[in-house]
Amino acid sequence: METNLVLEQPVYRTSTFEFLWKIFRNPLNALTDLANEQGDIARIKLRKRDLFLLSHPSFVEEVLVKQADNFVKGPSLQRARVILGEGLLTSEGDEHLAQRRALQPAFHRHKMEEYLPLMNENTHGHISRWKSGEQVDMSDEMMRLTLNIALWSFFGSAPEGVVERVSDSMKTLVRLFPLAQIPLPESARSLFPSFKEAKADLSEVTEALLRNPQSEHAKRALVNILKENHKDQFTDEQIHAHALTFLLAGHETTALLLAWCWDMLAHHPMAMSILQAEVDSVLGDRFPKPEDIQNLTYTRAVVKETLRMRPPAWAMGREAVHDCEIGGQHIPAGSTVIMSQWVTHHDSRFYDAPLQFRPERWFDLDVHSPPRYSYFPFGGGSRVCIGEHFAMTEAIAVLAMIARRWTITPAQLELAHPKPSVTLRPDKNVKTIVSRRAV
Numbered sequence: 486m487e488t489n490l491v492l493e494q495p496v497y498r499t500s501t502f503e504f505l506w507k508i509f510r511n512p513l514n515a516l517t518d519l520a521n522e523q524g525d526i527a528r529i530k531l532r533k534r535d536l537f538l539l540s541h542p543s544f545v546e547e548v549l550v551k552q553a554d555n556f557v558k559g560p561s562l563q564r565a566r567v568i569l570g571e572g573l574l575t576s577e578g579d580e581h582l583a584q585r586r587a588l589q590p591a592f593h594r595h596k597m598e599e600y601l602p603l604m605n606e607n608t609h610g611h612i613s614r615w616k617s618g619e620q621v622d623m624s625d626e627m628m629r630l631t632l633n634i635a636l637w638s639f640f641g642s643a644p645e646g647v648v649e650r651v652s653d654s655m656k657t658l659v660r661l662f663p664l665a666q667i668p669l670p671e672s673a674r675s676l677f678p679s680f681k682e683a684k685a686d687l688s689e690v691t692e693a694l695l696r697n698p699q700s701e702h703a704k705r706a707l708v709n710i711l712k713e714n715h716k717d718q719f720t721d722e723q724i725h726a727h728a729l730t731f732l733l734a735g736h737e738t739t740a741l742l743l744a745w746c747w748d749m750l751a752h753h754p755m756a757m758s759i760l761q762a763e764v765d766s767v768l769g770d771r772f773p774k775p776e777d778i779q780n781l782t783y784t785r786a787v788v789k790e791t792l793r794m795r796p797p798a799w800a801m802g803r804e805a806v807h808d809c810e811i812g813g814q815h816i817p818a819g820s821t822v823i824m825s826q827w828v829t830h831h832d833s834r835f836y837d838a839p840l841q842f843r844p845e846r847w848f849d850l851d852v853h854s855p856p857r858y859s860y861f862p863f864g865g866g867s868r869v870c871i872g873e874h875f876a877m878t879e880a881i882a883v884l885a886m887i888a889r890r891w892t893i894t895p896a897q898l899e900l901a902h903p904k905p906s907v908t909l910r911p912d913k914n915v916k917t918i919v920s921r922r923a924v
């Protein structure tokens with residue numbers, strides 16, 4: 486497989502203005518065009534600093550792993566503190582390391598499997614309301630389902646009205662997040678009342694969930710394990726920040742992944758049938774158990790292929806804190822570095838027919854093993870997504886639970902187009918027809 490690096494010094498063919506205009510109109514095309522034009526290291530001169538787009542897997546690995554000490558997450562995520570406080574997503578350096586060490590055991594693969602019954606039961610409750618032949622909006626359905634699963638798994642309950650409140654506040658925050666990118670003082674930010682209200686409401690709900698009476702479920706919930714095991718290490722404020730981070734980072738990304746999976750499956754009936762045949766043979770008439778999650782190999786491949794083609798995290802930014810060199814290119818301190826899952830996951834040097842949905846490509850990896858960081862839907866290195874096992878377990882369980890009982894066909898002719906905002910969303914809701922299977 487062709488993996489040559491493009492090491493010539495980048496040539497400034499794209500003017501800054503042209504690039505910014507393209508980013509404004511369509512960031513996915515802007516980044517793809519930039520990589521096609523300039524190669525594996527593309528460079529754009531901004532007013533005060535340079536911006537580099539690193540597209541080759543070995544350069545992604547340099548930033549995330551080998552030279553991770555030369556980079557921090559950069560101003561945009563730092564500004565997410567306005568919403569998330571000092572949680573795992575926004576902390577840096579020693580503070581991040583300490584938090585990560587303390588939180589990691591709670592996210593271990595085996596721990597995640599303890600949440601599987603909650604995932605199954607919530608999905609079962611959700612889909613038993615469907616009627617055969619009706620139209621189901623998978624974008625809304627998956628958003629509500631993953632929010633319920635997140636509330637039960639992280640807090641141990643999903644009280645009446647909370648799902649709506651969290652989901653309304655989240656919609657407002659995501660819509661107004663660009664405001665959080667503008668370096669305004671907190672007082673100026675409060676001029677935008679709906680942002681302030683949504684933030685306050687989410688905080689209030691999180692606080693109420695954290696104070697929730699200790700049911701048996703709640704005792705096993707993730708945030709209560711943290712409270713119990715780290716009484717001396719985390720202040721109440723930090724527990725609050727972690728809880729909010731898990732809630733926000735944990736449900737929207739997985740909901741989008743699942744909505745994209747259904748869009749792909751609905752438009753690829755052969756893949757839908759293979760998945761159903763696998764689910765029938767592995768599960769028969771029961772709910773998934775932890776060992777099934779490993780054995781549902783085609784279902785996993787569908788999830789992986791969807792994450793390749795429609796990565797909910799479609800680009801990641803870092804800021805260089807020291808002068809460094811990557812692929813022979815000097816990266817001055819202060820530069821912004823972008824790595825885009827969208828660009829690298831669609832590179833034909835690493836994936837045959839990259840625009841085609843082919844779950845079976847994940848079975849050929851011994852023959853066509855692409856470089857490690859040609860695929861990084863969950864990031865990498867010390868800041869790799871802590872919820873990766875949770876998200877994979879949830880996605881496989883939800884797909885299997887639904888495919889056991891329902892066949893999903895498209896209610897719209899074409900696949901949704903990806904629309905990048907904070908995450909990669911479908912440009913229109915994924916509408917499907919659900920038909921009860923004769924099993």
Ligand code: HEM
Binds near residue numbers: 869
């Ligand atoms: C399909 C689902 C998901 C995707 C695609 C995803 C993607 C990512 C990516 C790319 C990063 C790295 C960001 C960076 O380095 O700049 C990340 C970090 C993170 N994710 Fe996820 N995520 C998903 C699900 C979850 C879930 C279920 C949780 C639950 C708690 C979660 C919590 C976090 C946290 C706390 C971080 C920060 C980790 C750190 O900096 O140490 N994510 N995620």
